[in-house]
Amino acid sequence: MDIGSIDFQINLLKKIFDLIRIVDPINNKVISVTCNKSIDKIHNKNCYNFWNHNQMCKNCISLKAYNEKETLIKFEHLGDKTYLVMATPIVDDDSTYVVESIKDITDSKIISDSQNIDLVLLYKGVENINKLAFTDELTGAYNRRYINEKLPKDILKSQKNSTPLSLVMMDIDCFKNINDNYNHAVGDYVLKETIKIISKNIRLNSDWIARYGGEEFIIVFKNANIDIAYMLAERIRNAIQNYEFIYNNIKIQVTASFGISSISKKISTKDLLLNDADKYLYHAKINGRNRVEK
Known part of the structure; x- marks a missing residue:
């Protein structure tokens, strides 16, 4: 320079x-x-x-x-x-x-x-x-800005160190029905509780979660190949499915779908990683929801 x-x-x-x-x-x-x-x-x-x-x-x-x-x-x-x-x-x-x-x-x-x-x-x-500046006000998870700034750096670090990195895109199933059948306060409660569940099932000093938009979140697993990420995503999926969501004596059944991608020679940028995970999330949705696809 x-x-x-x-x-x-x-x-x-x-x-x-x-x-x-x-x-x-x-x-x-x-x-x-x-x-x-x-x-x-x-x-x-x-x-x-x-x-x-x-x-x-x-x-x-x-x-x-x-x-x-x-x-x-x-x-x-x-x-x-x-x-x-x-x-x-x-x-x-x-x-x-x-x-x-x-x-x-x-x-x-x-x-x-x-x-x-x-x-x-x-x-x-x-x-x-x-x-x-980097926190979602409702859920306390990181926000879209944090994704745009942190994810490229994590990818670059993984590539330099030749270590795996996987990204999970997660969507709460039929979330619109929760808002329509109850109200937005119940929907907000479900979002916040879901983040709490996820936070208890990731490595706090390594992995991170961010709200991608609406009821959609991404989870970044460092030093985790796609098989390990699949296992971790399955654990989160089960934890959400088995959790008792109760708001003002209203019991809400909640499930979530997951799509997983890992960095590789072909998938080497933030956008490619997000798009690949989104593709598998779509597969999870059309294959019946409440499942993990990779």
């Missing part, structure tokens, strides 16, 4: 921000660092290490900027410091990178004017704001 090609933009940002980083958000790599003041840990191999994270930030603003091709802003905290972070995508030849502009605002007027501010509450507020 020709760093000199963007020197002008960097010099403008240096007048406002304390730290400027050019990062490759797909590979979590720091390409270049420019610093106006003493900030610890500025030269890190992995961009997320600056925030004392051992893995990708859940609310990765740079990946959002990369994917959405627009400048985005968030607040972050590290120890007793609060930072303003701005991420701006840049194109160099055929490659896209992100300029991260970071400013320490701990002692800024916006904070110092609030004499009675509780920093613990401030930090919790920052965390909550960041969490809302």
Whole structure:
């Protein structure tokens, strides 16, 4: 990358921000660092290490900027410091990178004017704001934005490490009938309980679940080939089928259908993986529902 090609933009940002980083958000790599003041840990191999994270930030603003091709802003905290972070995508030849502009605002007027501010509450507020960006409000599962940002990185990591990765697309059977026969409050209850069931049947530090849309969810199983994913999906299917869904003394029978896909030479991107899983979910539906297809 020709760093000199963007020197002008960097010099403008240096007048406002304390730290400027050019990062490759797909590979979590720091390409270049420019610093106006003493900030610890500025030269890190992995961009997320600056925030004392051992893995990708859940609310990765740079990946959002990369994917959405627009400048985005968030607040972050590290120890007793609060930072303003701005991420701006840049194109160099055929490659896209992100300029991260970071400013320490701990002692800024916006904070110092609030004499009675509780920093613990401030930090919790920052965390909550960041969490809302990638969380489905109703179910607490991850949302579509998280899928678009996290799934490509998980695929890339699996390909680099030559480890398997499987994706399950799941749909609650006849969910429209639940809403029509009862009401949307019952439907919301079923969605939230279903997520609880799934969460108890996945590896919390490895697998993840996101709401794809409506009553449809995806589950990503890391280090799991298609046979292992099938076994895990069957366990979830049985758990949903045998669970007592009871809302205000109303007992609702709930089942779900599942389609599974795994990364391979032919299925190597987010869209191909999702489309393949969706194809098998369709097979599960037309073959009688309440089943897993791969």
